Amino acid sequence: MTAPAQATLAVSTVIFALRSDAESDFKTLWLPLVRRTREPFLGQWALPGGGLPAGEELAMAAARTLRETTGLTPKYLEQLYTFGDPGRSPGGRVVSVVYWALVQSDEAAHAVVGDNVQWFPADRLPDLAFDHNRIVEYALWRLRTKVEYSRIAHAFLGETFTLAQLRDVHEAVLQKALDPANFRRTVESSGTVVDTGERVAGARHRPPRLYRYNDSVRAVALGPLGPSIG
Structure with a gap:
């Protein structure tokens, strides 16, 4: 055998x-x-x-x-x-x-x-x-x-990031454009990110705010991140 x-x-x-x-x-x-x-x-x-x-x-x-x-x-x-x-x-x-x-x-x-x-x-x-x-x-x-219920997006970003950079990650992963205003409201209301009080250095006009993940809050589902654009 x-x-x-x-x-x-x-x-x-x-x-x-x-x-x-x-x-x-x-x-x-x-x-x-x-x-x-x-x-x-x-x-x-x-x-x-x-x-x-x-x-x-x-x-x-x-x-x-x-x-x-x-x-x-x-x-x-x-x-x-x-x-x-x-x-x-x-x-x-x-x-x-x-x-x-x-x-x-x-x-x-x-x-x-x-x-x-x-x-x-x-x-x-x-x-x-x-x-x-x-x-x-x-x-x-x-x-x-x-991507919508964990902090896995953090792996694509630095320790601090703008909400536009975070949205870039979600759009790339989900393969659809997201409404910026609705994305901002959803993320900020989730409590998973914290405004560091700092802004992007060297940016003209109104430099965007820098955020970090809130380590004191357990990751939660963000839910629908708004309608796609187009």
Whole structure:
């Protein structure tokens, strides 16, 4: 009787960053992909990742492969889901523990870019290797369900931010323009952000106020953030 083949354990990471998009009126989510340099799926784009060496912790492996392929060392790195369908890899069964990372625009600017590493809009991806299109779709769904009831938007921002910058995050994630006045009322009434009393330095006319998250208030659902524009 033939013994069943052992599954190979791997890690992959979905990295989201906000970037301007010529095809959109607002910032959109982008992610870096790496080109496969060996079979299976030679030449196709894929998520950054690799095998899990013996003795290396999952999160450490995810951070290492991400750093080696893209040069990124994100502050926010969280386990997303485990994908282990038997047919997901033609070379044998591979179980992938997927992490996701959210990076600020200035962090993303330091990513390695070249023939084998490129940024792509998250909603307009080519056919990826393995089941990586499905993985990205799942990550987008998780992000869009979390953004209105958690502080996950904070990962895209600095310690202080303007309400316009916070709205940029919500618009990019939800893929719709939000009414600025209604967004401001909803966020301010939620009590989840605090006016720091400071304003953006160097801005002309009326510099916008700077806010921070209110650590004394438990994250609450923001609810509908207003009608989309257009």
